[in-house]
Amino acid sequence: xxxxxxxxxxxxxxxxxxxxxxxxxxxxxxxxxxxFETRQTELQECGWVYISGLPADFxxxxxxxxxxxxxxxxxxxxxYIYDVKFAPGNExxxxxxxxxxxxxxxxxxxxxxxxxxLALWCLQPSNCGKGxxxxxDIKELLRNLTIEEQQKLMKYECSFxxxxxxxxxxxxxxxxxxxxxxxLRFSYNVLVYGQPSPDVTKKASVSDRFLKNICDLVxxxxxNNHVSLRMxxxxxxxxxxxxxxxxxxxxxxxxxxxxxxxxx
Numbered sequence: 001x002x003x004x005x006x007x008x009x010x011x012x013x014x015x016x017x018x019x020x021x022x023x024x025x026x027x028x029x030x031x032x033x034x035x036f037e038t039r040q041t042e043l044q045e046c047g048w049v050y051i052s053g054l055p056a057d058f059x060x061x062x063x064x065x066x067x068x069x070x071x072x073x074x075x076x077x078x079x080y081i082y083d084v085k086f087a088p089g090n091e092x093x094x095x096x097x098x099x100x101x102x103x104x105x106x107x108x109x110x111x112x113x114x115x116x117x118l119a120l121w122c123l124q125p126s127n128c129g130k131g132x133x134x135x136x137d138i139k140e141l142l143r144n145l146t147i148e149e150q151q152k153l154m155k156y157e158c159s160f161x162x163x164x165x166x167x168x169x170x171x172x173x174x175x176x177x178x179x180x181x182x183x184l185r186f187s188y189n190v191l192v193y194g195q196p197s198p199d200v201t202k203k204a205s206v207s208d209r210f211l212k213n214i215c216d217l218v219x220x221x222x223x224n225n226h227v228s229l230r231m232x233x234x235x236x237x238x239x240x241x242x243x244x245x246x247x248x249x250x251x252x253x254x255x256x257x258x259x260x261x262x263x264x
Contacts, residue, residue: 030063039067047137047244052235060236061261064119068238070263073115076108076162084120084258094189095163095197099131102248104222107241107262109185110160110167115262119238122231123257131251134226138184138243141221150174153214160185163196173214183242191215222247231258 029035030051042049049067054060061081065071075082082096090098108114120133142150153174161168177183189196192215194205206212222245231237239246241262 036067043067043238043240047139047240048135048238050229050231050235050237052232054234054236056234058234058236060119060121064117064236064238064261065263068117068263070116073262073264075260075262076164076166080261082260084260085256086254090197092199092201093197094193094200096248098197099251099254100200101250103188104136104219104245104247105187105189106184106245108162108167109171109187109190110162110169112169113264114183114185115241115264117238117263118241119236119261119263120231121259121261122233122235122237123259124255125231125233126251126253126256128252129230130249131256132228132230132249133237133246134222134228134249135239135244135246136222136226138182138245140225141218141245142182144221145217149214152210156210158185158191158211160187160190161196177242181242184245186218186245188215188219218245 039049039051061072072080074080084096086099087097092098092100094100094103096102106114107118125131145153154172154176157170157172159168159170171185173185175183175185187196189198191211192204192206193202204212206215226247228249229237
């Protein structure tokens with residue numbers, strides 16, 4: 001069953017939400033050893049962490065780098081910050097700059113080394129109350145696959161391509177990157193529709209039965225088990241891109257504005 005994130009500050013083994021903090025407490029508590037180590041533990045155990053109630057001038061990029069012990073990497077726009085905001089011309093697309101649903105994916109599966117983490121900073125949530133960020137840990141997903149299916153995913157090579165076709169790779173969806181550390185490459189749009197940002201009215205183009213079955217299995221699991229989070233203004237969401245699939249629900253206005261960074 002899909003879960004709407006509880007912002008009351010009560011964590012569970014499956015839903016890890018950082019306790020809301022008043023602005024007056026930020027300077028004293030955000031960098032304390034206990035708070036910092038708790039956030040790192042949540043990130044390691046659950047694959048994501050969410051912190052709300054932050055001031056407008058919070059140095060979220062530096063904080064994310066310090067929390068994850070990683071460095072920024074450039075994105076497809078050759079810049080370090082990408083604006084996730086509606087832009088005219090994308091009305092019919094399943095795209096980060098449209099108002100339509102984004103289907104489950106990991107970031108940059110077309111790169112030889114996809115980013116280890118991504119972080120989202122909410123400048124402005126939608127006014128319509130929609131536009132939820134949704135995500136699920138693939139560890140839960142893998143438990144629902146047979147050993148044979150997992151092994152085949154490690155051998156079965158798929159084609160991944162960037163939106164501007166500058167980058168592409170043929171690689172398995174599932175692979176070991178370190179001892180006992182799996183990484184998932186996935187884009188439902190690319191694998192089923194043949195491109196990162198397809199027209200939402202376009203029919204599926206995949207002809208490979210195994211690939212279509214696996215993608216539909218992933219989509220079904222995602223729809224039934226994802227965490228659904230409507231990010232608050234000036235809140236920070238950090239996800240482990242090697243193990244967390246994410247997407248976004250549809251929304252109707254044009255004010256929703258997030259900023260995204262990749263880290264490696």
